[in-house]
Amino acid sequence: MPSSPQPEASRYSGFSYMPELRKDPVTDQWVIISPGNARRPADFIKHPVSSVRTEQNCPYCAGHEHSTPDEVFAFRHGTAPNQPGWSVRVVPNKFPVLCIEGPLEREGEGIFDRMRGVGAHEVVIESPDHVISMADLPEKAIENVLGAYRARIQDLKNDHRLRYVLLFKNHGEAAGATLEHSHSQLIALPVVPKRVQEELRGAKRYYKEKERCIFCDMIRQETKAGTRIVLETERFVVLAPYAARFPFETWILPKQHHSHFEEIDGAHLENLAWVLKSTLRRIDKALERPAWNFSIHTAPLQDGASPSFHWHIEVTPKVTRVAGFEGGSGFYINPTLPEESAKFLRDAGPG
Amino acid sequence: MPSSPQPEASRYSGFSYMPELRKDPVTDQWVIISPGNARRPADFIKHPVSSVRTEQNCPYCAGHEHSTPDEVFAFRHGTAPNQPGWSVRVVPNKFPVLCIEGPLEREGEGIFDRMRGVGAHEVVIESPDHVISMADLPEKAIENVLGAYRARIQDLKNDHRLRYVLLFKNHGEAAGATLEHSHSQLIALPVVPKRVQEELRGAKRYYKEKERCIFCDMIRQETKAGTRIVLETERFVVLAPYAARFPFETWILPKQHHSHFEEIDGAHLENLAWVLKSTLRRIDKALERPAWNFSIHTAPLQDGASPSFHWHIEVTPKVTRVAGFEGGSGFYINPTLPEESAKFLRDAGPG
Numbered sequence A, B: 001m002p003s004s005p006q007p008e009a010s011r012y013s014g015f016s017y018m019p020e021l022r023k024d025p026v027t028d029q030w031v032i033i034s035p036g037n038a039r040r041p042a043d044f045i046k047h048p049v050s051s052v053r054t055e056q057n058c059p060y061c062a063g064h065e066h067s068t069p070d071e072v073f074a075f076r077h078g079t080a081p082n083q084p085g086w087s088v089r090v091v092p093n094k095f096p097v098l099c100i101e102g103p104l105e106r107e108g109e110g111i112f113d114r115m116r117g118v119g120a121h122e123v124v125i126e127s128p129d130h131v132i133s134m135a136d137l138p139e140k141a142i143e144n145v146l147g148a149y150r151a152r153i154q155d156l157k158n159d160h161r162l163r164y165v166l167l168f169k170n171h172g173e174a175a176g177a178t179l180e181h182s183h184s185q186l187i188a189l190p191v192v193p194k195r196v197q198e199e200l201r202g203a204k205r206y207y208k209e210k211e212r213c214i215f216c217d218m219i220r221q222e223t224k225a226g227t228r229i230v231l232e233t234e235r236f237v238v239l240a241p242y243a244a245r246f247p248f249e250t251w252i253l254p255k256q257h258h259s260h261f262e263e264i265d266g267a268h269l270e271n272l273a274w275v276l277k278s279t280l281r282r283i284d285k286a287l288e289r290p291a292w293n294f295s296i297h298t299a300p301l302q303d304g305a306s307p308s309f310h311w312h313i314e315v316t317p318k319v320t321r322v323a324g325f326e327g328g329s330g331f332y333i334n335p336t337l338p339e340e341s342a343k344f345l346r347d348a349g350p351g
Helices: A139-156 A194-210 A214-225 A266-287 A324-329 A338-347 B139-156 B194-210 B214-225 B266-287 B324-329 B338-347
Strands: A020-023 A030-033 A073-076 A086-092 A107-109 A112-116 A120-125 A164-171 A183-189 A229-232 A236-239 A250-254 A291-297 A312-318 A332-334 B020-023 B030-033 B073-076 B086-092 B107-109 B112-116 B120-125 B164-171 B183-189 B229-232 B236-239 B250-254 B291-297 B312-318 B332-334
Touching: A073 A139, A086 A139, A120 A139, A139 A164, A139 A183, A139 A266, A194 A214, A214 A229, A214 A236, A214 A250, A229 A266, A229 A338, A236 A266, A250 A266, A266 A312, A266 A338, B073 B139, B086 B139, B120 B139, B139 B164, B139 B183, B139 B266, B194 B214, B214 B229, B214 B236, B214 B250, B229 B266, B229 B338, B236 B266, B250 B266, B266 B312, B266 B338
Parallel strands: A030 A332, B030 B332
Antiparallel strands: A020 A030, A020 B112, A073 A086, A086 A120, A107 A112, A112 B020, A120 A183, A164 A183, A164 A291, A229 A236, A236 A250, A250 A312, A291 A312, B020 B030, B073 B086, B086 B120, B107 B112, B120 B183, B164 B183, B164 B291, B229 B236, B236 B250, B250 B312, B291 B312
């Protein structure tokens, strides 16, 4: 079993549900939805992310500002840079995977293409206190974090070598986090990542045919059906995608059509903070503090407003092991029905 | 650090090599190659796959034939089916993710598409003995395993509902294996997996422009340069791909152009057994028995011979954790230079 969360024998005793193949309407990716007996949240392996501090001398805590490179952004209360007295702080990653200096130097080598690894790699420190989970931050603090994302993207947009900003968060060791103090990461790239390109292409194809945004259509269809909806506010909808690749995969979409996250207004930012916190708390409750990742899917930096692309956030709890099988083939097997995962998160309550 | 194999602080002390972005010429996927200090095999986290048997009552061992569903194929020495006296045995997976019975029943649901999960899910038991690693099998046994792959694909090709056979192997728990007895898996699908489609599309685009196979060109350029070659025989070349997504990612390609693995002849099968064993032993030696996956990339079942696609095997040791970041964005960060990983595997000797 490629993504089996449990020993095979205890997992399936024949089908309690007929497996089906579902296609993501944006990327055209087929996913096997093959629920056996392991379909309730309690059936998944759990390595709960500890809520107890284990880290000593955390470089992200207030008072340790000099353990990080100099900040590039902060929400401060009249205090000097790189001193205590901040609520969110953005610093270059001490061990960046890309460098901000120099020209791209694109070059070929026979059939191959390369360029220098020019870009930015920053850390968004979400709180001066050693808070471990973003879900435990007050709404106002989450709003500040989202505001910092917006500010950093707007600033990096001025560098015309950069095409895309990946904003993502790894929560818990199983999701790739190496420091426990709650933080997000930003990687600004001179290229557009493949999955984003596929989403852009799929959305454009749909728009050409129908002159409608596929995500807007998805929101209309899903809010009407209700079965895959986790929660809904005046401004946002949270749902389990029809062809979810992972158990409890959850998307947050603004109801109003906007292609670029960084154009978000204050009212949406405030509501998104509540929606994100509620989503993360439901996931924590239903799956007992799993590790998770989220990433913001937004249109490329240097593109104008697009009528076909619709920014959104994808949250993926890490409850099964993804085997190389999936990475190598681009084919996913999901043991959980999206309708059931939505119901569990819906029933988990506002948190 | 999305794919940090080590705590950040010990990993980088600035760049010992300038990071670069490399593009896979087939799929157009950009990868960040960002080597820090962790670039030697010994720098990677190791959870060696134990070579000592821990499993009791293994359903795949000789004498336990009735613990599995009835075999669909076996190399037998004149013995009756489902009895001892076999060298390779193929059985349906006891807990399949797809079902072989019934029509596809394609249907729409507004903007969504689905079909019934029709397909096959089989297990190739590679040895009657409780051998844990395929690398420890004699060459002749590996040749039989590869022959069983060929036979099963040829048989499944007769079912016209099926479009693709994914043949893959998860070795070690970290790579998704749930039983230790060496086995491979086969999933026959009514759709072509996304990554294969991308490879087919990229290869076709190149062929249209140049009237040459991109993989043949890659083999010519790489054997001439030598820097990314791990080993070469009369019939096969083993190399680290230019835009490797994972440390020590290794591809095995036949030198002669063939689009379909199942058309392989006896001489190639025999040589491939040696090449695969040597590759796996080098990986075991250089990385101290890591978990790994391999998958066979071949042209779709029902397609005729293609001048643009070239079957090959992709082997990916599991030495770093892939964070949701990569899964979500389709963007990979590889801390190891392909030239260095090829050198380590080259120097590891024939095993």
